[in-house]
Amino acid sequence: MRKNSRLPNLQNLGIHLRILLIVNLLATMAAILLSKQLNEFLPLLAQLSALVQPVLLLSMLGLYGLYPLLSKLKYWQGVIAIILLEIAFTSLIYVFINRYFAFDAIPETYRACLLTAIVTGIVLYYFYLQERAYSPAIAEARLQALQARIRPHFLFNSINAVLSLIRSQPKRAETALEDMADLFRVLMSENRDLVPLAQEISLCHQYLDLEKLRLEDRLKITWQIDDMPSDAMIPPLILQPLLENAVYHGIEPLPEGGEIIVKIYTKLKELHISINNPYAPQNDHHSGNKMALKNIKERLKLHFDLESSIKTQVTQDGFKNNRYEVHIRIPFGT
Amino acid sequence: MSILNILIADDEAPARNRMRDLLAEIENVTVVAEAKNGKEAIDLALETKPDLMLLDIRMPLMDGIEAAQHAQKLEPKPHIIFTTAFDAYAIKAFDLNAIDYLLKPIRLERLQTAINKAHALKPKQMESLKPLQKTRTHLSIHERGRVLLIPIETIIYLRAELKYVTVRTAEREYLIEESLTNLETEFGERFIRLHRNCLVARYFIAGYEKRLNQDNEPQWVALLKEISETVAISRRQQYLIRDA
Numbered sequence: 001m002r003k004n005s006r007l008p009n010l011q012n013l014g015i016h017l018r019i020l021l022i023v024n025l026l027a028t029m030a031a032i033l034l035s036k037q038l039n040e041f042l043p044l045l046a047q048l049s050a051l052v053q054p055v056l057l058l059s060m061l062g063l064y065g066l067y068p069l070l071s072k073l074k075y076w077q078g079v080i081a082i083i084l085l086e087i088a089f090t091s092l093i094y095v096f097i098n099r100y101f102a103f104d105a106i107p108e109t110y111r112a113c114l115l116t117a118i119v120t121g122i123v124l125y126y127f128y129l130q131e132r133a134y135s136p137a138i139a140e141a142r143l144q145a146l147q148a149r150i151r152p153h154f155l156f157n158s159i160n161a162v163l164s165l166i167r168s169q170p171k172r173a174e175t176a177l178e179d180m181a182d183l184f185r186v187l188m189s190e191n192r193d194l195v196p197l198a199q200e201i202s203l204c205h206q207y208l209d210l211e212k213l214r215l216e217d218r219l220k221i222t223w224q225i226d227d228m229p230s231d232a233m234i235p236p237l238i239l240q241p242l243l244e245n246a247v248y249h250g251i252e253p254l255p256e257g258g259e260i261i262v263k264i265y266t267k268l269k270e271l272h273i274s275i276n277n278p279y280a281p282q283n284d285h286h287s288g289n290k291m292a293l294k295n296i297k298e299r300l301k302l303h304f305d306l307e308s309s310i311k312t313q314v315t316q317d318g319f320k321n322n323r324y325e326v327h328i329r330i331p332f333g334t
Numbered sequence: 335m336s337i338l339n340i341l342i343a344d345d346e347a348p349a350r351n352r353m354r355d356l357l358a359e360i361e362n363v364t365v366v367a368e369a370k371n372g373k374e375a376i377d378l379a380l381e382t383k384p385d386l387m388l389l390d391i392r393m394p395l396m397d398g399i400e401a402a403q404h405a406q407k408l409e410p411k412p413h414i415i416f417t418t419a420f421d422a423y424a425i426k427a428f429d430l431n432a433i434d435y436l437l438k439p440i441r442l443e444r445l446q447t448a449i450n451k452a453h454a455l456k457p458k459q460m461e462s463l464k465p466l467q468k469t470r471t472h473l474s475i476h477e478r479g480r481v482l483l484i485p486i487e488t489i490i491y492l493r494a495e496l497k498y499v500t501v502r503t504a505e506r507e508y509l510i511e512e513s514l515t516n517l518e519t520e521f522g523e524r525f526i527r528l529h530r531n532c533l534v535a536r537y538f539i540a541g542y543e544k545r546l547n548q549d550n551e552p553q554w555v556a557l558l559k560e561i562s563e564t565v566a567i568s569r570r571q572q573y574l575i576r577d578a
Contacts, residue, residue: 214348
């Protein structure tokens with residue numbers, strides 16, 4: 001077993017959906033094995049279901065509630081704790097059923113407990129394998145992220161802009177180089193853990209200051225973030241690459257420039273981030289946009305599974321002016 | 335030694351400043367104009383007749399490569415050196431065709447060398463370059479010693495006539511020496527072929543009408559916005575109207 005294995009996030013709906021699927025799939029398999037003829041299958045499945053679903057339901061609720069405690073344990077301790085918990089849940093349900101209902105086909109409690117333990121083991125092993133399958137992807141995604149994030153176009157143009165300032169405005173050149181250093185420090189760091197939203201925003205400000213150096217008045221940016229929870233935790237470098245896209249595809253092709261609008265707000269325990277920029281249907285060769293989007297999508301999935309989403313759309317504001325919007329939804333625990 | 339007149343085109347002011355600073359350290363050169371995009375570069379080149387154009391590749395409105403193509407019609411033909419921070423596609427094409435380019439940030443020595451050996455692009459080199467955008471943003475027309483740039487979006491129709499193509503805008507007509515087939519391939523998204531010899535901009539089609547032609551036979555014609563002319567639709571293209 002590897003060192004850094006972690007229990008699945010038992011407060012994530014996607015994980016619970018998978019547990020539900022796996023267990024019911026196993027129950028279906030059992031029904032198929034037990035039924036000698038086709039017409040026995042459905043009644044048998046219904047019977048098994050009646051025994052399985054209560055345990056499943058109680059487990060899911062219980063594990064959801066206990067996850068904060070479980071996540072503090074080491075991986076192997078967590079696994080043992082979960083299996084023991086499952087056995088306890090099963091016994092509880094069976095004692096309850098035996099007392100109040102009269103089923104013919106109720107297996108003895110110790111058999112049910114054994115089955116539960118095995119099924120729990122299978123499910124945990126599935127999540128273990130899934131995590132392992134994703135780990136190389138995480139490493140690769142980081143590498144890709146690095147490539148996608150440092151757009152050479154931005155790097156060299158910024159250096160060029162700073163060079164032009166050195167003689168005439170040494171103070172501004174100094175600030176610009178400091179911003180650049182900060183930006184690249186973040187770009188090149190590990191970026192595995194979540195960071196506070198406020199930190200990402202301040203990084204974005206530094207990035208935009210550099211772009212303003214080159215694009216001057218052509219780059220206008222409006223922040224609608226008064227309702228933003230600064231302490232919300234998000235994966236690092238979610239916003240900055242999207243702003244870079246907005247500048248590259250939205251602002252630079254326009255001779256007079258344009259406006260980028262960033263909105264951040266919470267709604268129904270979810271954090272919403274939207275970036276809106278002018279959209280010129282340019283037939284550019286560049287695929288940088290898709291690279292960055294794909295990378296962000298992958299990282300959101302790694303962190304939040306099905307509870308996050310990223311959507312893009314082209315909208316029209318009035319006469320002929322197309323705008324492009326990226327909308328991100330992230331769970332936001334209070 | 336004569337003075338070399340140089341035009342700088344770059345959409346970023348700091349990049350233009352830096353280029354000007356560098357050129358100030360080189361002898362026998364003078365900056366005659368600074369442009370913010372390709373179109374402005376061509377317009378200013380007409381006035382200032384530079385010997386050398388330093389063209390950034392990625393610029394709004396018209397990119398450097400398209401500007402270089404239009405610049406081939408200037409008299410005298412200016413030398414061209416491309417500058418870029420990073421445009422993988424363009425750089426590949428330059429290397430393949432031995433076209434000189436400078437990578438930003440540019441070093442003084444490198445700029446000096448490039449200027450010393452600057453020469454006009456050969457037609458063959460020019461043809462092999464593709465602008466960053468798939469289609470040109472303007473058509474250029476050589477007329478009485480001037481080069482006129484016609485924005486594609488102002489063109490109502492393109493009609494083949496003998497060895498020329500007539501370009502019709504709301505204001506007037508121009509003649510260019512290009513083949514209608516090539517124009518159709520390049521601008522197929524914007525124009526539709528209504529007749530064997532005529533491409534019409536979809537945007538400018540106001541409607542269709544059945545009229546009698548000279549031989550008193552009924553024929554479909556396309557009505558156009560901005561001008562009162564109509565374009566006859568050949569029998570073979572009439573299915574387009576039904577689809578419309």
